[in-house]
Amino acid sequence: MSDLHWRSATELAQRIRDGVVSSVDxxxxxxxxxxxxxxxxxxxxFLDPDYAIVQARxxxxxxxSGQPVGALHGVPVGIKDIIDTADMPTENGSPLHAGRxxxxxxxxxxxxxxxxAVIMGKTVTTEFATRHPGKTRNPxxxxxxxxxxxxxxxxxxxxxxxxxxxxxxTGGSTIRPASYCGVYGLKPTHGLISRHGMWELSRTVDHxxxxxxxxxxxxxxMEELAGHDEGDPDTRPRARVPYRVVAAEEPPLPPMLxxxxxxxxxxxxxxxxxxxxxxxxxxxxRVEEVELSVATAEAWRWHEAISGAEMALSLxxxxxxxxxGLSPELRARIERGRAVSxxxxxxxxxxxxxxxxAFTELFExxxxxxxxxxxxxxxxxxxxxxxxxxxCALWTLCGMPAVNVPLMQGANGLPLGVQLVGPRHGDAxxxxxxxxxxxxxxx
Amino acid sequence: MSDLHWRSATELAQRIRDGVVSSVDxxxxxxxxxxxxxxxxxxxxFLDPDYAIVQARxxxxxxxSGQPVGALHGVPVGIKDIIDTADMPTENGSPLHAGRxxxxxxxxxxxxxxxxAVIMGKTVTTEFATRHPGKTRNPxxxxxxxxxxxxxxxxxxxxxxxxxxxxxxTGGSTIRPASYCGVYGLKPTHGLISRHGMWELSRTVDHxxxxxxxxxxxxxxMEELAGHDEGDPDTRPRARVPYRVVAAEEPPLPPMLxxxxxxxxxxxxxxxxxxxxxxxxxxxxRVEEVELSVATAEAWRWHEAISGAEMALSLxxxxxxxxxGLSPELRARIERGRAVSxxxxxxxxxxxxxxxxAFTELFExxxxxxxxxxxxxxxxxxxxxxxxxxxCALWTLCGMPAVNVPLMQGANGLPLGVQLVGPRHGDAxxxxxxxxxxxxxxx
Numbered sequence: 001m002s003d004l005h006w007r008s009a010t011e012l013a014q015r016i017r018d019g020v021v022s023s024v025d026x027x028x029x030x031x032x033x034x035x036x037x038x039x040x041x042x043x044x045x046f047l048d049p050d051y052a053i054v055q056a057r058x059x060x061x062x063x064x065s066g067q068p069v070g071a072l073h074g075v076p077v078g079i080k081d082i083i084d085t086a087d088m089p090t091e092n093g094s095p096l097h098a099g100r101x102x103x104x105x106x107x108x109x110x111x112x113x114x115x116x117a118v119i120m121g122k123t124v125t126t127e128f129a130t131r132h133p134g135k136t137r138n139p140x141x142x143x144x145x146x147x148x149x150x151x152x153x154x155x156x157x158x159x160x161x162x163x164x165x166x167x168x169x170t171g172g173s174t175i176r177p178a179s180y181c182g183v184y185g186l187k188p189t190h191g192l193i194s195r196h197g198m199w200e201l202s203r204t205v206d207h208x209x210x211x212x213x214x215x216x217x218x219x220x221x222m223e224e225l226a227g228h229d230e231g232d233p234d235t236r237p238r239a240r241v242p243y244r245v246v247a248a249e250e251p252p253l254p255p256m257l258x259x260x261x262x263x264x265x266x267x268x269x270x271x272x273x274x275x276x277x278x279x280x281x282x283x284x285x286r287v288e289e290v291e292l293s294v295a296t297a298e299a300w301r302w303h304e305a306i307s308g309a310e311m312a313l314s315l316x317x318x319x320x321x322x323x324x325g326l327s328p329e330l331r332a333r334i335e336r337g338r339a340v341s342x343x344x345x346x347x348x349x350x351x352x353x354x355x356x357x358a359f360t361e362l363f364e365x366x367x368x369x370x371x372x373x374x375x376x377x378x379x380x381x382x383x384x385x386x387x388x389x390x391x392c393a394l395w396t397l398c399g400m401p402a403v404n405v406p407l408m409q410g411a412n413g414l415p416l417g418v419q420l421v422g423p424r425h426g427d428a429x430x431x432x433x434x435x436x437x438x439x440x441x442x443x
Numbered sequence: 444m445s446d447l448h449w450r451s452a453t454e455l456a457q458r459i460r461d462g463v464v465s466s467v468d469x470x471x472x473x474x475x476x477x478x479x480x481x482x483x484x485x486x487x488x489f490l491d492p493d494y495a496i497v498q499a500r501x502x503x504x505x506x507x508s509g510q511p512v513g514a515l516h517g518v519p520v521g522i523k524d525i526i527d528t529a530d531m532p533t534e535n536g537s538p539l540h541a542g543r544x545x546x547x548x549x550x551x552x553x554x555x556x557x558x559x560a561v562i563m564g565k566t567v568t569t570e571f572a573t574r575h576p577g578k579t580r581n582p583x584x585x586x587x588x589x590x591x592x593x594x595x596x597x598x599x600x601x602x603x604x605x606x607x608x609x610x611x612x613t614g615g616s617t618i619r620p621a622s623y624c625g626v627y628g629l630k631p632t633h634g635l636i637s638r639h640g641m642w643e644l645s646r647t648v649d650h651x652x653x654x655x656x657x658x659x660x661x662x663x664x665m666e667e668l669a670g671h672d673e674g675d676p677d678t679r680p681r682a683r684v685p686y687r688v689v690a691a692e693e694p695p696l697p698p699m700l701x702x703x704x705x706x707x708x709x710x711x712x713x714x715x716x717x718x719x720x721x722x723x724x725x726x727x728x729r730v731e732e733v734e735l736s737v738a739t740a741e742a743w744r745w746h747e748a749i750s751g752a753e754m755a756l757s758l759x760x761x762x763x764x765x766x767x768g769l770s771p772e773l774r775a776r777i778e779r780g781r782a783v784s785x786x787x788x789x790x791x792x793x794x795x796x797x798x799x800x801a802f803t804e805l806f807e808x809x810x811x812x813x814x815x816x817x818x819x820x821x822x823x824x825x826x827x828x829x830x831x832x833x834x835c836a837l838w839t840l841c842g843m844p845a846v847n848v849p850l851m852q853g854a855n856g857l858p859l860g861v862q863l864v865g866p867r868h869g870d871a872x873x874x875x876x877x878x879x880x881x882x883x884x885x886x
Contacts, residue, residue, distance in 0.1 A: 176526070309785030316786065342788035343751030343759065343781050350756070 172389025174209025466517025549640025617652025
């Protein structure tokens with residue numbers, strides 16, 4: 001059996017471009033893997049194998065016609081089911097949106113198609129990208145959660161079903177499942193990638209998230225997805241960044257990492273604490289422990305006020321007319337969000353630029369990246385919860401780029417991710433620092 | 444006695460530039476007028492005549508040195524006392540801020556100084572630019588309000604004390620006093636002029652406002668004040684607009700005006716209703732009555748939710764530590780603002796782009812400007828209220844440019860303004876349309 005489904009997107013795109021393999025070969029390998037593994041993993045909520053093959057065949061025909069091809073030509077990508085697709089349902093993980101068929105692609109899907117990608121299918125999300133789990137299980141052990149809310153995207157990439165997948169992050173919905181499933185995950189700088197056509201939970205803290213099995217593949221995706229879009233008022237026209245080039249470079253100076261335990265350190269598993277002690281030990285003088293300022297400790301409440309209130313607004317219609325179709329967890333969250341006053345909300349919003357300025361100074365003065373756990377430990381056992389996003393909330397609130405690096409393992413053999421966080425718009429260099437980190441720890 | 448104080452800023456700047464008069468001549472004429480009239484009008488909260496002369500003398504010396512001069516060189520300008528000045532107090536109309544002396548100029552003041560203007564002094568504002576009146580009286584009849592919150596700026600320009608003054612508008616704080624005092628007032632497109640260093644009442648609906656006795660002078664001010672400023676996150680880099688040239692041009696086609704009575708028409712004085720009937724009659728086929736859509740009628744509530752909540756945030760410190768120093772009216776407003784939920788606030792915010800889109804379509808399809816009263820009538824009698832801003836709130840909410848044209852008089856002989864409203868970023872053409880309107884009604 002072919003092992004094409006385990007190859008990187010970068011390699012597959014190159015081989016398809018060179019005519020060494022066809023997109024149909026690649027998509028068939030991925031479909032075969034899905035047939036083998038998805039009964040256990042349950043990563044997909046919509047998958048039409050024939051239609052995937054139709055797209056792959058069209059990609060192959062197009063290439064054979066001699067026309068220039070895009071950077072992802074013929075490469076299959078999984079799309080979280082809160083991201084609209086014009087040719088597949090998008091049900092936002094809720095029975096209230098069952099049968100929803102958008103008529104337009106989300107901006108990111110349109111960009112992927114423009115780059116030649118095959119839209120493989122829709123991956124499982126938690127309910128409206130919040131906490132109530134979908135059906136997906138951790139590919140490393142089906143009795144454990146894959147994390148969420150981008151459960152299916154993380155699991156599909158981890159299980160070799162697709163080389164790339166898109167998710168989202170409002171709290172910790174990309175970094176946490178990437179950590180639990182042992183893949184790379186990137187939550188880019190807020191406003192770099194358009195969210196137009198993605199279910200809006202919270203404009204202030206919603207991000208598109210990326211999953212891959214290599215840093216190079218994340219850089220490839222960033223080149224295709226970052227950019228201004230009128231449909232997302234938080235994106236801006238900017239100079240193009242050569243993510244792949246920058247991410248592949250050697251850092252001009254050995255990076256310095258700031259290890260932040262954060263006020264949540266007490267909640268980190270003993271096992272994970274030990275792994276981080278060992279990691280920082282190995283990094284020697286390239287890492288220093290940094291304390292967060294006292295004010296920063298309140299950031300978790302600010303994140304909750306902002307995302308809670310904005311979520312309550314987004315789910316206004318569902319709350320008013322379909323409350324019984326919401327999970328009890330989500331109903332409780334909406335109630336909390338509705339109780340947030342405008343003054344509390346605006347106060348929290350006004351603190352964010354101050355937080356960002358403090359971190360910007362820290363990065364400018366001393367650290368290439370902050371090093372911190374991606375989650376409190378490995379994937380918790382059980383499928384009734386997707387784990388706790390708290391280790392991600394501060395960085396999400398600040399809109400700073402964060403990457404999960406699947407560097408370690410827990411005592412239970414499950415993946416344990418390292419989170420690196422960089423300054424806003426330092427995404428390419430963050431990938432470069434992550435690459436340096438991986439290399440410097442290789443035997 | 445000189446009549447220089449009644450001349451336009453455009454003319455004065457030209458004569459100073461040509462060496463026909465000096466800035467000292469102009470400033471002395473204005474100071475003489477202030478000595479004569481301000482006992483009745485009470486437009487100023489801070490005025491140091493010697494210091495104004497010092498600035499004028501410096502302007503004259505500078506010009507005599509042969510260096511190139513700015514567009515407002517030597518011209519005195521009044522500054523509302525919520526706009527920071529590095530060399531004069533800025534007390535925001537509240538005893539709680541008495542003795543406040545900012546160390547930096549607001550962005551607009553810095554721009555005025557860069558253009559060579561003499562900062563004449565600080566004009567009276569209502570309490571924190573809200574409703575509780577200051578000491579200013581209407582120059583046309585001191586038993587009537589000048590309107591507010593930019594009371595002193597409107598009155599000073601109307602009384603011939605300065606040719607130009609800056610104010611602000613969050614509800615109707617520029618257009619209403621301009622109407623009551625019989626001067627031109629412009630509330631430009633939201634985000635065109637930086638509010639950095641101006642007391643922030645409500646980021647979403649705060650605007651810098653401009654007062655002058657001619658449209659040409661408003662255009663001159665716009666050229667100096669519009670532009671990107673990092674200190675105001677709602678400004679953006681944009682191509683420079685030649686306001687004076689555009690405002691002076693003949694419209695390529697005769698403008699078409701849309702007369703909007705709005706759902707508030709019942710509250711307009713009978714006298715003003717009659718004046719508008721006559722006006723639209725005279726305009727003949729150049730005006731048509733337009734109904735607002737039903738949804739728009741809610742806009743007044745949205746304006747109240749947004750400005751109320753943001754005001755409560757801005758006045759958080761005063762509320763918490765100096766409540767007794769706030770007027771009962773303002774305390775009641777803050778209480779209402781604090782009761783707004785984040786969901787109500789965000790819902791209102793989310794409606795604004797839809798409103799703007801509907802108006803944009805109306806302008807693109809048919810109307811050069813909307814014609815509507817600036818206020819419910821002439822300045823009300825009494826000084827305990829500054830009148831009602833409701834006729835301005837919708838346009839302020841939409842961030843669309845609005846100009847008061849002092850075209851008419853009430854039966855009581857007091858000024859009665861016509862408000863013209865244009866599409867966002869159509870400020871220069873709105874001034875052109877206003878000029879056409881004035882010309883087409885001249886005998």
